[in-house]
Amino acid sequence: MSHDTAARWRAAIIGTGRIASLLERDPLRPRPHTHAGWYRADARTTLVAGADIDPERLAAFGDDWAIDAAHLHHDYRELLRRERPDIVSICAYAADRVTMCREAVAAGARGLWIEKAAACSVEDAEALADLVAAAGVAAVVDHPRRLESRYRAVGAWLASGALGRLETVHVLFSGHVVHTGTHAWDLLLAWCGPWARVDATLDTPAQEAVAAGDAHDRDEADIARYAAALRGGIVDRGGRARIVFANGVEAFVTGGAKGYFVFQCDVICSRGRIRIGNDVWEVLAPAESPRYSGYRELAPIDPTIDLPPAPPGPAAVLDALLLAMADGREPELSVRAAVDALALGIAIVQAGVTGRAVTPETLDRTMRIDSI
Incomplete structure (x- = not known):
């Protein structure tokens, strides 16, 4: 997909729980506060789909962000195959994150927003770093402080x-x-x-x-x-x-x-x-x-x-990712x-x-x- 200044990157979320979406409901937290919230708030991105093995959580995600049921998937591989998003948020449990990142890259994702910790072992995290570098994919890990x-x-x-x-x-x-x-x-x-x-x-x-x-x-x-x-x-x-x-x-x-x-x-x-x-x-x-x-x-x-x-620096994690996607440099939260x-x-x-x-x-x- 080509992008001009008016185009938006299409984003999807795997794992639609707390940090992905639900924390946006907390009236005491600053907004945007979640992956979904940031995608909706940024003019450069549009949130198009989500995947989760929990049907109730997935349905709540669809309700909160007005995403049609056709774009809500119980299998993240189906999401990647059918939606072909430009950016994928990996918010599922850490044990699955490296595999999900690998599948997202294979499906053509240009950017990854990965929850912390990036993996369950140093060896796996190093393999993930090698993967995104070899593929030329921009990737950030959620260390916003x-x-x-x-x-x-x-x-x-x-x-x-x-x-x-x-x-x-x-x-x-x-x-x-x-x-x-x-x-x-x-x-x-x-x-x-x-x-x-x-x-x-x-x-x-x-x-x-x-x-x-x-x-x-x-x-x-x-x-x-x-x-x-x-x-x-x-x-x-x-x-x-x-x-x-x-x-x-x-x-x-x-x-x-x-x-x-x-x-x-x-x-x-x-x-x-x-x-x-x-x-x-x-x-x-x-x-x-x-x-x-x-x-x-x-x-x-x-x-x-x-x-x-x-x-000066990126305003937020998504900003760091989009800057890296735009100029090809390694992002600050690499x-x-x-x-x-x-x-x-x-x-x-x-x-x-x-x-x-x-x-x-x-x-x-x-x-x-x-x-x-």
């Missing part, structure tokens, strides 16, 4: 030394090390560079069995699937980790299912501190202490005045970057399972975590 202006600004300040030398990052999130933690690993790698060593302790199966009921983003089917995986072998879990980066910076991680939702990073520098997350945004710098004569403490500053602005984030998450799981420190050289690239 790196594109947000606040997180971009933090990266620029750390690179410039605006708040002095980066010393440590403390990460807190509710969720599992790979499924939720991949957002943190993508940010840490962008801020701190390559990792050198990981030590970790994972939650026990008994702790996980209790915590699964507290997980904020899992429905009953998800919990049942996770419980079955827990009995079967290596699974994604909560845990604590210490990550040492090649430049000497250290990160300390606390993650796991909780009775509340949280995602925060506390960035400690020699001349300042940044607290950033879903519910916090605070930048502090040294100032005269109001409590002790002759001492300086940290006080809030206005980063929009006192620090350089965030560098599959290669997602491979690195997944590798760090799996290194944490490996360290927790084996009780031994993991380095890039000792990382088990074949370790597979199907419960993501």
Whole structure:
């Protein structure tokens, strides 16, 4: 299909659940917030079809986006064969994503918007990166925080030394090390560079069995699937980790299912501190202490005045994909970057399972975590 400035890329979604569509119903979330929402909001794309093995979820998707039943498919291969979309969102479970991407590329897709984590093993994720590169297909993985202006600004300040030398990052999130933690690993790698060593302790199966009921983003089917995986072998879990980066910076991680939702990073520098997350945004710098004569403490500053602005970049994940489709360059949220984030998450799981420190050289690239 050829495209001029008036043409639209035809988009389809495989897996029509929460991040694909349903979260758009949440009145508290900013819109657009889902794959479907972004496709409808962007003048360069039109949403034409969806596929899901759950008939109720598929019907709800059709109702929400006014998609005729003829374009709603229970088999994603049928969708690819009959619809021939230009762009395909891969929002099904991670265990199926690489196969679905391969099928989409074979069907002629020009762009892929892949949910995180991109695969269940580093080996599979690397194969996916090789696939899209060889096919010349633009592909992004859904790590949207790196594109947000606040997180971009933090990266620029750390690179410039605006708040002095980066010393440590403390990460807190509710969720599992790979499924939720991949957002943190993508940010840490962008801020701190390559990792050198990981030590970790994972939650026990008994702790996980209790915590699964507290997980904020899992429905009953998800919990049942996770419980079955827990009995079967290596699974994604909560845990604590210490990550040492090649430049000497250290990160300390606390993650796991909780009775509340949280995602925060506390960035400690020699001349300042940044607290950033879903519910916090605070930048502090040294100032005269109001409590002790002759001492300086940290006080809030206005980063929009006192620090350089965030560098320009794509406005959103879909924007990054469409830019890559237009100019042929590797997108900022590339599959290669997602491979690195997944590798760090799996290194944490490996360290927790084996009780031994993991380095890039000792990382088990074949370790597979199907419960993501």
